[in-house]
Amino acid sequence: MTDSTQQAAQEPEGKGGEGFDETVEAKSMLQIVISQFRDHRLAVVGFVFICFFLFVGIFADLISLAINIDPDEQNLTERYAPMGSTLERSYDQREYELEQFAKRNADAMPALLAELSGAGILNAGADNEAFISHFAGRSVAALPELRPLTSEAAGDLSSAIEEFMTFHLLGTDEAGRDVLLRLVYGTRISIFVGIIVALAAAIIGLFIGSLAGYYGGIMDAMLMRVTDSLIALPRLPFMIVFAAVDLKQLPLLDLIISGENESIWKVFVVLVIFSWMTVARLVRGSILSIREREFVLAARTLGARDIWIIFRHITPNVIAPLLVAVTLGVGESILSEAALSFLSLGIQPPTPSWGNMLLNAKEMIYEAPHLILLPGVLILITVMSFNFFGDGLQDAIDPKAIRR
C-alpha cells in the first residue's frame, strides 16, 4: 500500500510542478485520500460501523466474560424471555456452579458445612452433595438464610448464589440462550467469514487475472471464457448445490473442510468458488493497460523474470482498485453467507451466525418477532456499511477524481 501511494504521490506533483501555487500547502497522497474520503459522509458512517463490528467480533469472549453468561448456556425453562429480563439459571447450571464453588473452596468446605448445619440450614453431618442439592434447589431464596452467617466462606457462597440470576438485555432465544451474546458471536462469525472469503477470492482472482492479462493469447481466452461463464451463471442455485453436497470427498478440499468448525470452512470454500471472478476481470483489465507501459519494458530489458514483473511491478499498480473490490466483496460475502445459513446450508447450529439465527426466529415469528428484527437489521447495517465504505474508498483513491 505505502509503495503505491508514494509512487502515485510523486506523479501528479511532478507534472504540475511549474504551475505550483506556493500558498497551497503540499499534501501527501495519503492525506488527499483521507480528506476526500471524509467528504463522503455515508462512507465515514460505514467505516465507523465496520470498526465497531470488528471490535465486537474480536472481543466477543471479553463481552461474554463481562456479562458473565456463556453463549451456549441453555435454559429450557426460560425460552423466549422478553428484552431486559432477569432470569434464574437452570437447575443443571446452578448445580454445576455449586460444584465449581465446592472445588474452588475445597479447604474451606468442612468448616462451611459445619457452620451451615450449626445454623440449621443443612442437616447435621451433611456432605458436599447435600450442600449442592440444597442450594441448587433453593437458589436465590437461600440468600436471606445466609445473611446472618459471618464467615468469609459464607460470604463467598452468597455471592456465588447471587450469580444464579442473569440479566438478558435482549431476552433469550428458542433454547433459552442469551440473544445479545448470540448476536455478538454471530458478528464474529459473519465478519470473519466475509473478510477471509473476500481476501481469498482476491488472491485467486489476482492470480488468474494476472496470468490471463500478462500472457494473453490462448491462456487469456481460456481463463476468461471460464470467468465469463461463471459470472453469467446464477450464483445462488449453484451455491446451494455445492453447499448441500459432501465436498469433503474431493481431494484437497478435505484438507480445508475439517476440524470442529467444519461448516464454517465449507461455507468459505463454496463462497470463494463463486466470488473470485470480479477481481480476476478487474486485474486482467488493469494489466492489459499496464503491460504496455515503459517501466514494464524497462524491467524486461534488464532481464527481470515474468513472476517478478507481475508481482513487483504490475501488482502494486492494481492494489487501489483491488482494495475497493475486496471491500465490496466483504459485504457481498456476508450477504451470501447469511442467505446460505438462512437456507440451513451454511453455518450449522449451535455455532451462531446472523443467518441461522434468522432461520430459527422464522419458526417463532408470531411469538417473538424481535428475534427476526435484530439479526436482520445487523445484516442490513453491515452490508450497507461495507457498500458505502467501498463507494467512498473508490471515490477517494481514484486519481481522476482528485480535487485540489
Added chain:
Amino acid sequence: MTTYILRRFLQTGVVVIILSFVTFAVMALMPGDPVDLRASADPHITPEDIERLRELYGLDKPLIIRYKNWAMEVLQGELGFSRTYRIPVTDLIGDRLVNSVILSGSALFVALLIGIPLGVFSGLKPNSKLDYSANMIAFAGISTPSFFLALLLILLFAVQLSWFPASGTLSPGNSELSFFDGLLDRLNHLVLPMLSLTALQMGVYVRYSRSSMMEAMRNDFIRTAKAKGMDRKTVIWVHGFRNALIPIVTIVALSLSFLFSGSLITETVFGYQGIGKLLYDSIIGNDFNVAMVSFMITIIMVLLMNLLADLLYAVIDPRISYS
C-alpha cells in the same frame, strides 16, 4: 446476423452440456445415494440386497457412464421418478414452472410499472424531493437481503395486520371454490411474495432509468429542440425518453434471467410452490432426479434469457451490429 444467432445457440448448447455434467458430478457427492437411503429405511435389508440394488440401478458404474445413461433418458423425455413426491418428475415440473412465471412475471411487471416512471421523473428533476425519495427507495431495495425483506413483510402484513396469508400458493380446498373465488385466493397468496420481489428489483430500474434519462436530456439535440421553441412535452417524451429507452430495455432484458433464478429464496420463505422452492426442497430432501431436472431448467432458462438480451440489443439499437 443469422450466423451470429446460430453460433450463439451452439455455444449455449455446449455450455449447457458441460454444466449438466459438472452438476451431475457434484450432485453425485450428495451424502447417501438412493440405495443407501432405502437401506436405512429397511432394517431387514442384507448387504447382498444392497449390492444387487446397486447393480440393478446401475449405481456401481463409473460416473461418466451413469451420466451418459441419465442424459440419454432425459433426451428421450424420461425425467425419472421423484423420491419424495412419488410421482414422475414430468408431472411435477409443469405446475411449478407456471407458478414461478406468474410470480416473477407479475413482480417484474409491477417493478417496471413503478420503477421506470419514478426513475424518469426523478431524472428530469435531479436533486428535487421526488429524486431524493426515489433514491432512498432504490437504495433500500437494493441493500435489503431478500430473506429479511420477506420476513419483514410476513411480520407486518401477515402477523400484525393479518391482511394476507403468511405462506402457501393456494388454500387447502381451493379446487372446490368457484372460478372467481379460486382466482381471488391465488391472488391473495401471491401479493406478499410478489411485493417482496418487486421491492428487490425496482431499485435497479429506478437507478438505471434515472441516469439514462439524465444522460439523454444532456444531448445537443435536446438543446436544439428546446431552442427551436418545441413543446416541452414533445422534447421530453419524443426526443429525450426514446433515447433513454435503449439502456433501460437492455437492463430489463438482462433481468429476465432473474425471473427464473432470483426468486428461490423468496419462494422458499413464503412456501410458494415455484421452481425455486422445488429445487431447494429436492436438494434438502436428497431427491436426485428432481434436483437435477429443476436445476437444469433454471440454468437453461437463465442462459436463454441472456442470449435473448444480447439479441435484443441489436434490435433496439441500430448502432450495434453482430455481423
